[in-house]
Amino acid sequence: MPTDDMTSLRLKRRGTKAKFTRLGNVLDFLIEEKRPVEEVKEAFKQANQAYVDLQSKHEAYTEKIENDEEFNKEELWLDECQNYFCKLQIREKDYISQMSSSQEPQQPTERDEESSQRTVVQAESKRPQAPRFNMERPKLPTFQGDIREYNVFKADFQHVIHPHYDERDALMILRSCLKGKPLQHIRGIGRDYEAAWGQLDLLYGDSRMVADAIMEDVSRFRPLKDGEDERFCDFVNLIRRSFNTLKEVDRAEDINNSHMLAIIEKKLYVTDRQMWFRKQGEGTTATLEALLKWMEIELRSRIRSSAPVRNDAASKSRSAVSQVTACEERQQDYRCWICKNKDGHWTDQCKTFLDKSTAERLEMVKSNRACYSCLKQAGREHRMATCKKRRRCPETYKGQPCKFFHHPLLHPSMDNNAVGVALVRGTEAMLPVIRARFSGSELKIQGNVLLDSGAQISIIRQGLAEDLGLTGKSISITITKVGCVEESVTTSLYRVPVSSVDGKTIHKILAVGLPCINDDIEEVNTDNLARQVGLNPRELRRGSGSIDLLIGIDHAMMHAGETRQRGNFIFRKSPLGWVVFGASKLNQQYQNRVLNMQLSPATDLSAFWTTESMGVDVGCHCEAERMTKVEKDEHDLIWNSAKKVGKQWLVPYPWKDNPEKLPDNRVQAERMLQATEKRLAKNPEHAEVYKQQMQEMVEMGFSRKLTDEEKKRHDGPVHYIGHHAVVRPEKRAHQ
Known part of the structure; x- marks a missing residue:
C-alpha cells in the first residue's frame, strides 16, 4: 500500500486517540469533584463513543499492515488503550454505586400512606379478573454421580x-x-x-471430598492468555460456582484463603493481574468476595465491548465473546492442527506432515479444512482468497514458474519426505530392489526389499510393521541428516519374517521401524536384461513404488550368492531371489533417496570429532530442523549465490521472482529521497553523519555513481531501491 495512505490512516487514529484521552481526563475530573451522577454518565457516554471510534480507526489502519511483527506491535498498542478504557468503566460504575448507596430514601408521611392505600384499593376494584393458567409442574432433580x-x-x-x-x-x-x-x-x-x-x-x-474436587478443578484450569475472553467467562463462572458449592457444605474457608487466592490470581493473564493489584492499591481488601466482584465487573465490560452493536464488520472476527447466553463452540486455534499443539511448532514444521507425500499432504489439508496458502485452519473469516500470507508458489513446474498460490509443501513435485536421507542421484543408476513376501501373525503381504550393503542397520517401514501386527522393542536411534544435523528418534526394533515370493524358507531380519525409507522406485522393464544372462524373466522380480524393508550389512548373508555380470550390470542370486543392479546407457532415469544412519553409540567421541574438524569447521550451528521449506530455500539461494571478490563478499539480491518483472519505480524512489532530505534538513548533525556514511560507502567501493554511457547501454529492467536514514542515537556511529 502507498506510504501516504498509511500515514493518513495513522494520523487519523492518533487524532481519535487524543480525543479519547481528553474525554477520559474529563471523566476523572468529574469523579474527583464528586459531580452529579447524570454528568458523570454523560461524560462516560462520550468517552465510550470515542473509544468505539478509536477501534474503528485502528482496524482500518491494521488491515493494511502485512508484516506480522508490526501487526502484533499495533495490537499491543490497542491493548493499552483497552486497559485504560476498562479502568474508566470500572471507576464510573464504582462512583455511581457509591452515590446511589449514599442517598437515603425519604420517609412517607401518614397522609401519603392513606392516599396510596386508597389508590391501591380503587385500582384493585377496577382491575379486570386475570385469567388463570395451568402451570407445568417442576421436574424432579436428577443425580449422576458428580x-x-x-x-x-x-x-x-x-x-x-x-x-x-x-x-x-x-x-x-x-x-x-x-x-x-x-x-x-x-x-x-x-x-x-x-x-x-x-x-x-x-x-x-463428605464435605472434605467436595472441597478436594473443587480445589482440583481450580488447579487444573489452564492459565489464561491474552484475548481469551471466552475462557475468562468460564473461569469466572467456575470460581463463583465453586464458592457457592463450598458455602452449601459450610467449607467456604477452603477457597476463601490467601493460598487459594494466590492460585486464582496466578491463573489470570498478566494484564488482568496488574489491574486487580491496582484495585487493591485503591483500598480494596484482598478477599475472594472482592476478587469475584472485580472479575464480574470486568466480565460485563468485556461482554459489552465485544457486542455486535459496538463492533464493525472488520472487528467481528476478533470479538471473543459475541453472546454469553448462547455461546457456540469455536474452532481451537492450534499452531499445528495435526499434533493439536498451541505453543510449539507450526504445521509446515510438523514432522508428521513433512513425512507425508504431496498427495497425502493435500488430502490432509482438504479433510481438515485448512488454508492452502498458510496451512492454518480456515474459517468464515479466513480462507485462501482472503489469507494475508497468500503468495504465489516459488517452485517451478515443468521448467516454468508455478502459477498457483498454494504453499510450497503442496507443490506437485518430487517429495522430500524421507526421514534423515542421504541423496543418491543419477541418470543411470539402478538399485538392488526385489519383491519379497512378509509374514505376519494373521496375514502375508508382498512388498519391496532394498539390499543396501552401505547401510549399517536394517529398516522397516512403520506402516508395514503395523499391518503385520509385529511387536517390537523400544529403542532410541540417532539420525544424521544432510548438513551433519543429528536428531534423536524413539522407535521400535522389530523381528521381521521375510521370504522369497515363491519360496518356503523364512529369514528373520532385525529392523528398525521408521515412517518412510525412500522415495518411490520407478518401474523398470528387466525382461531383456534377464535374457542376456540366461535367466527366465519371471526369475527377476524387481518391484516399484515405496521400499518396505531395507536390509543392511548387519545381515551380510542376505547379500551373498551366485553372481553374474553383463556390461555394467551385476546379477546376484540372493536368498530372496535374483536381483539386478548397476548402470548402463539406458534412456530411463532413476532418482532415489536412500536412508543411511546408525544406532546411537555409547562412547562419547565429541572431543575426537572436534579435533578432526579443526581448521575446516565453518562454525555453523543452525537448527535446520526448525526452518520451514521456504526459509530453507531462501537460505540455500543466498548461500549458493555469495561470491568472494578480493577481500570482500559479493551477495546479489535474492530475487524470488524473475527480476525482469520489476516495475520502474523512479517516482516513488524520488519521493523517498525528498522525504529523507527534508528530515535531515531539520537536524544538521544527522545530515553531516549521513553524508559521511555515504562518502565512506563510495570510498570503500560498496557503491558508485553510474555514468551516462552505462545508463544508455543498459537495456534491461530499471528498478530503484530507496535509501533512508536509520538514526540510532545510542550508537556512536549513526546509521
Missing part, C-alpha cells in the same frame, strides 16, 4: 418429596432420579429409605 452437585440434589429432592410422600414411595422416586453409579450403589438396600440416603451420604456427602 460429588459437587450432591448436596443441592439432596436438598431439592427432600424439599419436593418429603411433604407429600411416605418413605416407601420416596425410595421408589429416589431410584428414578438416580443415574449410573449412584443407582448401582443403592440396589441392595431393599426398602430402607434412610439406609439409601446413608449409603449416598457415605460416598458423596
Whole structure:
C-alpha cells in the first residue's frame, strides 16, 4: 500500500486517540469533584463513543499492515488503550454505586400512606379478573454421580418429596432420579429409605471430598492468555460456582484463603493481574468476595465491548465473546492442527506432515479444512482468497514458474519426505530392489526389499510393521541428516519374517521401524536384461513404488550368492531371489533417496570429532530442523549465490521472482529521497553523519555513481531501491 495512505490512516487514529484521552481526563475530573451522577454518565457516554471510534480507526489502519511483527506491535498498542478504557468503566460504575448507596430514601408521611392505600384499593376494584393458567409442574432433580452437585440434589429432592410422600414411595422416586453409579450403589438396600440416603451420604456427602474436587478443578484450569475472553467467562463462572458449592457444605474457608487466592490470581493473564493489584492499591481488601466482584465487573465490560452493536464488520472476527447466553463452540486455534499443539511448532514444521507425500499432504489439508496458502485452519473469516500470507508458489513446474498460490509443501513435485536421507542421484543408476513376501501373525503381504550393503542397520517401514501386527522393542536411534544435523528418534526394533515370493524358507531380519525409507522406485522393464544372462524373466522380480524393508550389512548373508555380470550390470542370486543392479546407457532415469544412519553409540567421541574438524569447521550451528521449506530455500539461494571478490563478499539480491518483472519505480524512489532530505534538513548533525556514511560507502567501493554511457547501454529492467536514514542515537556511529 502507498506510504501516504498509511500515514493518513495513522494520523487519523492518533487524532481519535487524543480525543479519547481528553474525554477520559474529563471523566476523572468529574469523579474527583464528586459531580452529579447524570454528568458523570454523560461524560462516560462520550468517552465510550470515542473509544468505539478509536477501534474503528485502528482496524482500518491494521488491515493494511502485512508484516506480522508490526501487526502484533499495533495490537499491543490497542491493548493499552483497552486497559485504560476498562479502568474508566470500572471507576464510573464504582462512583455511581457509591452515590446511589449514599442517598437515603425519604420517609412517607401518614397522609401519603392513606392516599396510596386508597389508590391501591380503587385500582384493585377496577382491575379486570386475570385469567388463570395451568402451570407445568417442576421436574424432579436428577443425580449422576458428580460429588459437587450432591448436596443441592439432596436438598431439592427432600424439599419436593418429603411433604407429600411416605418413605416407601420416596425410595421408589429416589431410584428414578438416580443415574449410573449412584443407582448401582443403592440396589441392595431393599426398602430402607434412610439406609439409601446413608449409603449416598457415605460416598458423596463428605464435605472434605467436595472441597478436594473443587480445589482440583481450580488447579487444573489452564492459565489464561491474552484475548481469551471466552475462557475468562468460564473461569469466572467456575470460581463463583465453586464458592457457592463450598458455602452449601459450610467449607467456604477452603477457597476463601490467601493460598487459594494466590492460585486464582496466578491463573489470570498478566494484564488482568496488574489491574486487580491496582484495585487493591485503591483500598480494596484482598478477599475472594472482592476478587469475584472485580472479575464480574470486568466480565460485563468485556461482554459489552465485544457486542455486535459496538463492533464493525472488520472487528467481528476478533470479538471473543459475541453472546454469553448462547455461546457456540469455536474452532481451537492450534499452531499445528495435526499434533493439536498451541505453543510449539507450526504445521509446515510438523514432522508428521513433512513425512507425508504431496498427495497425502493435500488430502490432509482438504479433510481438515485448512488454508492452502498458510496451512492454518480456515474459517468464515479466513480462507485462501482472503489469507494475508497468500503468495504465489516459488517452485517451478515443468521448467516454468508455478502459477498457483498454494504453499510450497503442496507443490506437485518430487517429495522430500524421507526421514534423515542421504541423496543418491543419477541418470543411470539402478538399485538392488526385489519383491519379497512378509509374514505376519494373521496375514502375508508382498512388498519391496532394498539390499543396501552401505547401510549399517536394517529398516522397516512403520506402516508395514503395523499391518503385520509385529511387536517390537523400544529403542532410541540417532539420525544424521544432510548438513551433519543429528536428531534423536524413539522407535521400535522389530523381528521381521521375510521370504522369497515363491519360496518356503523364512529369514528373520532385525529392523528398525521408521515412517518412510525412500522415495518411490520407478518401474523398470528387466525382461531383456534377464535374457542376456540366461535367466527366465519371471526369475527377476524387481518391484516399484515405496521400499518396505531395507536390509543392511548387519545381515551380510542376505547379500551373498551366485553372481553374474553383463556390461555394467551385476546379477546376484540372493536368498530372496535374483536381483539386478548397476548402470548402463539406458534412456530411463532413476532418482532415489536412500536412508543411511546408525544406532546411537555409547562412547562419547565429541572431543575426537572436534579435533578432526579443526581448521575446516565453518562454525555453523543452525537448527535446520526448525526452518520451514521456504526459509530453507531462501537460505540455500543466498548461500549458493555469495561470491568472494578480493577481500570482500559479493551477495546479489535474492530475487524470488524473475527480476525482469520489476516495475520502474523512479517516482516513488524520488519521493523517498525528498522525504529523507527534508528530515535531515531539520537536524544538521544527522545530515553531516549521513553524508559521511555515504562518502565512506563510495570510498570503500560498496557503491558508485553510474555514468551516462552505462545508463544508455543498459537495456534491461530499471528498478530503484530507496535509501533512508536509520538514526540510532545510542550508537556512536549513526546509521
